[in-house]
Amino acid sequence: MSAAAATAPPAPVGRGGRPPRGATAAGSVWWMTLPALVMFVAFGVVPLIGVFALSLTTWSGFGAITANGLGNWRSVLADPGMYKALGLTFGLMAVSWLVQTPLSILLGTFTAGRQRYRAFLAVLYFLPLLLSAAAISIAYKALLDPNFGLAEGLGLPLLAQNWLGDSTLVLFVVIFVLSWQYVPFHSLIYQGGVRQIPASLYEAAQIDGAGTVRQFFSITLPQLKYTIITSSTLMVVGSLTAFDLIWILTAGGPGTSTRILALDMYLRGFRADQMGPASVIAVIIVLMGLGLALLLQRLGGKDRASSQLEGL
């Protein structure tokens, strides 16, 4: 993932003609953005332009590239398969957000406590973070095998379901495994958020007679507002590009039951040898990712620079 390096943002460049905030007496330091900018252009912007250009062509992955105008766009936008993939992607996004966010907030709040046993449990909770998605998928695939999996190992016939073969059940299995992998990560974010809430807020609440539940809803949750936005942005954009885990677990099957946009793109491009339509989907994913990220930032409100800790 060479693009990871490119995500380091350029240092803030002033908007609207104001002098850059990074300016010092010795002169502008805009050149310090150069390394990041070069990486970003090389691994972020150039491939994006390439993908957009490819979406206007017919190409099998080798051989000649021929221009095709808007033909790919027309065929992809008229393809019911794409809309099904789009619906699945949003469904997956919504359900996994609904499952992961409450769990992560609760776990994060719980592990933010300084008690020894909580620290011990926190280590256990974060274990899935150490495993790669490929390892997790392969392990779950083996566990879920109806004949030689968990059901056989534990002697519980109830667990011998058609986990990956039933077109409805499989969605929940995918969401479960995704959550199993990512809840620890988001808990970690919330843990940090909770620990930054000043203890004096809780002390004041206690004096006012607020119980634990009331403190959670009146202090912890409001104070976590920006943490929730950050974590949600990661989840939403993450579901758009979720690929490895689902690819190994179901490869989009059964039928097209788990064929989300990212898989649809891969299958069209690298299995069906149709780079043009695959690029169209890639562009759609990029645009949706940008749109959703912006939308979530807006939800944070315009006064986001203002303090949540007034009077402290």
Added chain:
Amino acid sequence: MEITVDQTKTSRRSFLTMVAMAPVAAAAVSSCGTSGPSSSSGGSTGGGGGNATASMWYLSGEPNETIKNENISSWNDANPDQTLDITFFQNDAYKTKLRTAIGAGQAPTLIYGWGGGILASYAEADQVLDLTSWFDENPDVKGRVLESTYGAATVDGKIYALPNENASPIIFYYNRDLFEQVGIEPPATWDDLMAAVQTFNDNDIAPIALGGQSRWTSMMWLEYLYDRVGGPEVFNAIYAGEPDAWSAPGSIQALTMIQELVQAGGFITGFESITADSNADIALMYTGRTAMMLHGSWTYSGMKGDGGDFVPSGSLQWIEFPTVEGGAGDPKNMVGNPAQYMSISTAADAEAQEAAKAYLADPENGIMSDSVIQAYIDSGQVCIATGIDDLIAESEDADFLQFAYGLVQDAPNFQQSWDQALSPATSEELLTNIDQLFSLSITPQQFADNMNQTLGQ
């Protein structure tokens, strides 16, 4: 996913967010290409690099990885001027990597594959050498493997690859002990099969093992049924792209029959969750949980290796695929992969191409040397070399190998696996539809309608 971690730092401003989000999406696209030639082992790409003369990519996995490794080292010892460099990849990774490498003009000198539609797409893009005249000059080389295997190497009358290694006919296996237990004979006809399914279900034995999640496993059933019902003509019409070929009467009948088999509980419960990659399907067979299985000849050695006493005791038996009453197909017709295919890249330099040709032709240390053939037979594989009946008869797997080799040799029609024969785009569509057909989420008519749209593309 590690990229997303970096965004926590940047999500303060929407402007910066835009900047930060773009690479995520871009990476989603470009990361698929990172398995490209950059990660190949030193000097193995392009044919001329390193100190080897020519390069070759091959599949990892025993027993063939060891056989090929020994073959290459004996070749290199005997031909220090024309050495080969070999790199091993896993099956699925290999297919993607090879396609990317060919697109980038960095293919290995020797291109290993399965012939059919993919080879045809390479040939049409002028990526592999036309070997027709070379075979004309070297009739010995051409005659060393079974004539029937050249079909999948031929595009528009020109031969683009040397068939080699082993045939992988699809075999109908059954568990002799379970059939004796319920007191019935192995099925000779489709009606027998349906009756056997009923009997086994009544006795709480799962009738047929199937790794349905892998999809090509289900496809093998259709390949045989199409042949038995309507003969090779049905698929030939599809292959030729004739309009509405998928909704021909034979096609609809075969599709309907397979759904009847699914509805009758023919396949083990939860077959859609079982994958062939993990060998969970053949494990069902050698642990005696299912009575029948339609699978590639390569699973014989797997069951022999993992199944303990299952194969040596004679519990595993095999027959030709059942006939269909009133069907047009010859019961001796086979389906499967006729061979593996070795082509030469046009991107390689002349010296590398010469070395590759020498390797393909040499009877002593080359691709189909005597020791290689012997090794294939010893590992229970159906080698496609000609004149090896005696060697097979001496093998400890003689029963199975004689049956399978005989089938390959005598088959009036050897249908190549559909997903190899058809174009990549059509194959992908086909596998998705087969998956839905087997899970009864589409009807035979819907299947035919969906697939008819791919004809002629």
